[in-house]
Amino acid sequence: MTAAAHNGPQGLDDDLVPPLNALQAMAESSRCLYCYDPACVNACPTGIDIPGFIHRINDGNVVGAAKTILSANIMGGTCARVCPTEILCEQACVRNAGEQRPVSIGRLQRFATDALMARGGGHPFARAPGSGKRVAVVGAGPSGLACAHRLSMLGHAVNIFEAKAKPGGLNEYGLAAYKMTGDFAQREVAFILGIGGIDIHYGKRLGDDLQLGALSGDYDAVFLAIGLAAGRPLGVEGSDLAGVMEALSFIEALRQGRAPAVAGRVVVIGGGNTAVDAAIQSHCLGAEDVVMAYRRGIAQMGATTWEQQLARISGVAIKPWLAPKRILGSGGKVTGVVFERTRLVDGRLQGTGTDVELSADLVLSAVGQELREGELAGIPVTEGRIGIDADYQTARPGVFAGGDCVKSGLDLTVQAVEDGKRAALAIDRFIRKGVSHGRSA
Structure with a gap:
């Protein structure tokens, strides 16, 4: 499913992509061609036997499908939800060539692993005799x-x-x-x-x-x-103002039930998937205006094209070629960010000397971890x-x-x-x- 196929998350607890039901899973699994030399498997970092587990779903052996997945990737449930399948297994799917839509491998993987976990009753893998180590x-x-x-x-x-x-x-x-x-x-x-x-x-x-x-x-x-x-510091004046925080700390607070108040204008600095997550969640929490500012171009962003599309359809404005210069404040509270416009010259990022100011009530830094x-x-x-x-x-x-x-x-x-x-x-x-x-x- 592409980002354009839905309107983005409506709230913090809404599933980004809804799970398949049994009928949908059966229909989708029937689209797999069970390639002799499956490119999708080569594209998966954990080497899951993708045609094998999809074939088991189609045969009605959902637990067997899950065991196939989990034997290669014990966190197949999480990866089915968050893995960028659009640039890995699904991008490699041969269905892309003729139908322009790959088999929904990630959703089928979630269907199988969720079914096994919901079943309960014993762990699917056994321990070997104790080694004493x-x-x-x-x-x-x-x-x-x-x-x-x-x-x-x-x-x-x-x-x-x-x-x-x-x-x-x-x-x-x-x-x-x-x-x-x-x-x-x-x-x-x-x-x-x-x-x-x-x-x-x-x-x-x-x-x-x-x-x-x-x-x-x-x-x-x-x-x-x-x-x-360790969060990588922004390294600019005003980073210690109230209303400036690391994007991962912001996400952690939300996940642990400590959602900070979000209103007005939010500026997220960074171009990766964490920046997208923070920006979309800010919008879901009620921000009036959310901007992602990135120092390089769209093509250099760490966020996948799918994530970028998701941000846009969720109401986030993406502004490339902006490097943070200083954070503005009044009374100890953030009021905005001054950026310098940038460009690439012979492959090197350079400032242009032109500044842009964005108003902000909350600034989230997503410039990486150390x-x-x-x-x-x-x-x-x-x-x-x-x-x-x-x-x-x-x-x-x-x-x-x-x-x-x-x-x-x-x-x-x-x-x-x-x-x-x-x-x-x-x-x-x-x-x-x-x-x-x-x-x-």
Whole structure:
């Protein structure tokens, strides 16, 4: 479904794309051609057997379809909701060539995974016999949860250490409510933990309550799934005014039932999916005027074309080629933002010397996140990400990393899940060789 096919979310809790019913799923699954060399599978970072699960739906074996999905991507429910299928599996679908509309892979995936989770009754995957090995996972986001689940399947005991009060990472705290309606993020975590062998400890932040050296000494391996937890500062005058906040903090407040008052004019600075989420939710909360300002052009925006269209049909104005220069205020409260018009000269962004002022009652900064390098006890960082080898191992033996804190592919939930899965397999090989901490098996 394209963004033009609906009018955007009407409220914070409205599903962005409604789920398929059984009749719709049957009809849609019949459109799959079950290609011999399916391009859709190659386009999926987790390598889900897409024709296989769709064929099972068409045969009426919905639980079997879900197991096929979850064996490759244990967070298939979330990814069915938030994955940019329009630039991944659905873009690769051969149906695009003749009918101009791919098979609705994401919606079929949601249909299957939701059906399995609603069924209840035992976890679809079993643990292997206990290995006697223990692994520490730092971070209960998608990568950490995926790693923990796979390690548990392999028979290892896992302790997850999470800085916040709830698990889920960005699924719980950083995605728009209209993408993750209700309590799905927590229901999915409960489903994952249903395999057993995984304990989560909350309020434990690396560098504060946890020390990497101690974890390495206490466990056979450590997996860092710490994400990019620090908001990148705007770095302009007036950033400390009341009414200026990080977009992710704004989204977190909404998701946790602490919605800030939104009225009048909202300016969102940034061009990624987080900026789109914050802008649309501001509009849903009653803002009279919402503008997304981005320092580069439309083609350079991090938000996909689908997300950009969604923003526009939801009433958000997108203004490219504007770089923030200073934030204006009166009495300690934001009143507007001064931008400098920009342009590309020989591929480099340059200011033009022309300023533009936008009035604002609320300014949301969505200019990216950064790694808290002070937490890493000397582990090398390259271009703002933790350095890893082909097995997701850092320069410190026995310490692995994955998700947004590394650069393994696109910064997407589906890639974070794949990182966790692959890292778990590498950790399993590492600890079964008996080399952890120099001990024999």
